[in-house]
Amino acid sequence: MGFPAGTRARRAALIAVALVGTSALTGGLIAAAGQDEPQAPERQAVQRNEPLPLVELVSAGGVGRLYTVDLAEARKAVQNGMKRAAGQVGYLPSAPFEGSAPMYRLKPSATASGWLFTASTAERDTLLGKGWVDEGVAAHLYPQAGPGLVPLLRFSNGKEWRLALESRKDELVNAGYKVDGRLGFTHSTWFRAGAVYFGMFNINGHQRIIQRTKEVYGREGDWWGGVRDFKNGTHYAKDNWPNEDFSYLEPSMGYYDDSNPATLEKHIDQATSAGLSFFNFYWYWDSKNGRPSVTGASLDAFFKARNTNNIDFTIGLCAHPFDGLKIPTSQFDAVADTLTGYLAKENTLRTNDGRKILNICDARGLGDGKPEQIKRFADTVRAKAKAAFGESIYVMINQAGFDPKQVPAAGGNAAYCTTDGPGVEGRSYQKYLDKQRDFFAAAPGAYSRCVMSDFDERPRYPIENADVKAIRWMPDASFDNFRKAVRNVRADATNSTRPPEVDNLVYVYAWNEWHEGGVVEPSKRDGCRFLDVLREELRLTKGAGCTS
Secondary structure (H helix, E strand, O other): OOOOOOHHHHHHHHHHOOOEOOOOOOOOOOOOOOOOOOOHHHHHHOOOOOOEEEEEEEOOOOOOEEEEOOHHHHHHHHHOOOEEOOOOOEEEOOOOOOOOEEEEEEEOOOOEOOOEEEOOHHHHHHHHHOOOEEEEEEEEEEOOOOOOEEEEEEEEOOOOEEEEEHHHHHHHHHOOOEEEEEEEEEEOOOOEEEEEEOOOOOOOOOHHHHHHHHHHHOOOOOOOOOHHHHHOOOHHHHHHOOOOOOOOOOEOOOOOOOOOHHHHHHHHHHHHHOOOOEEEEEEEEEOOOOEEEOOHHHHHHHHHOOOHHHOEEEEEEEOOOOOOOOEOHHHHHHHHHHHHHHHOOOOEOEOOOOOEEEEEEEOOOEOOOOHHHHHHHHHHHHHHHHHHHOOOOEEEEEOOOOOHHHOOOOOOOEEEOOOOHHHHHHOOHHHHHHHHHHHHHOOOOOEEEEEEOOOEOHHHOOOOOOOHHHOOEOOOOOHHHHHHHHHHHHHHHHOOOOOOOOOOEEEEEEOEEOOOOEEOOOEOOOEOHHHHHHHHHOOOOOOOOOOO
């Protein structure tokens, strides 16, 4: 953790540089403020060893760089005139862990707008003896190389210090900087990827599929109607798509009941072995009877699974504007009460700064679907959550069917996506790829990206859609194209200047939407191929590798 010989002279020269001015920050790490900011108890509740984005901020005068994993501080710095540099320098935990090395943060004086970071206690003590100001521990470094870890270097140019990955060494040297030592190791990327979970594969699930399976295929109480039939060669498949291979349409564990906790235990093991961090449960409300609908049994099974705490979860409230799934304003309180019970769970998905996330997968059916009534709903959930467990929640609204520019007016903190509507309607995976990053760019501000494994609703014919010409699928979907789509996500995030609260969350469509082709769950034919692509391209290091 020391520094190479010859750096003392450079440090002495740097210390002599006039880095004094109006400081962008005062008193070091700044506490969060405001009703939508995380308070200290919430930050303490975060999984504190989860690597957080190390944000780079440039002083208003263009000289002097601040690096912080405290996202409240980063927001305050931007408000005070600092500029956010593109991307993250790395990803480091905010709390110590076994073998970790603290990265100290210092500056020449209380009013200076230049910062120096060091992992050397000797260097820190020397500078403090010269009158420098100690601003505490900025983050915790990994002491040696490991999976996904790369060297984090310090650079200087006589005017400021910079931190950067070793891969940027030539770039910074060519820009006039000199290497000022290696601090330690950091994750170069740290995506938290999760899959959309459709908890409909049980007797309490999609009642139309169960009923139509009886009518079309003659089987009573079968929620796998269409999927198992296309896999087994029904004439509905052979007559309309004679050369198509539907042999992938069987999960590796067979046709299961996801109201059984044992099923969810297996799904959790499969997902976490591949490095996934969360499930996003699509969730519906039966407004006619004033109770949860369709997916409740599966979600209950998730909470009963013995390994439920091995993975995070979030609810995606689908208030569709049809079929009794709209939520009138008169039922906002009842829905909010139910959601608050879920949000109180310890393994609720959180933002990088510690706020519990509620997703709205379809906002169009909340009241009249206008921003004012969506905001009323969001504020109702916020108030109930605050009263129940004392935390401010973070509301994200799905880009599908909703203008992401209206998210603030609708009471949301950020937009996100699960599917790409224009991509689906284009009926071509290549068209989806071509416009994928344009779709992301349409959402301003804080944002979480998504990637689709495929979209293919042919197993719905004819049990849900009797018009064969209306059936949508992507003939050019392939594992290679999926890999390209995941790379697009990684590339879009790498140079992002969006707020970092949820910038590294990725929503994968889907874990098990077998009737629509959105499947990354291991199958008997293809095993872990989708999950392996996600693990490789997003460089996920949790888990030991996918077990199907």
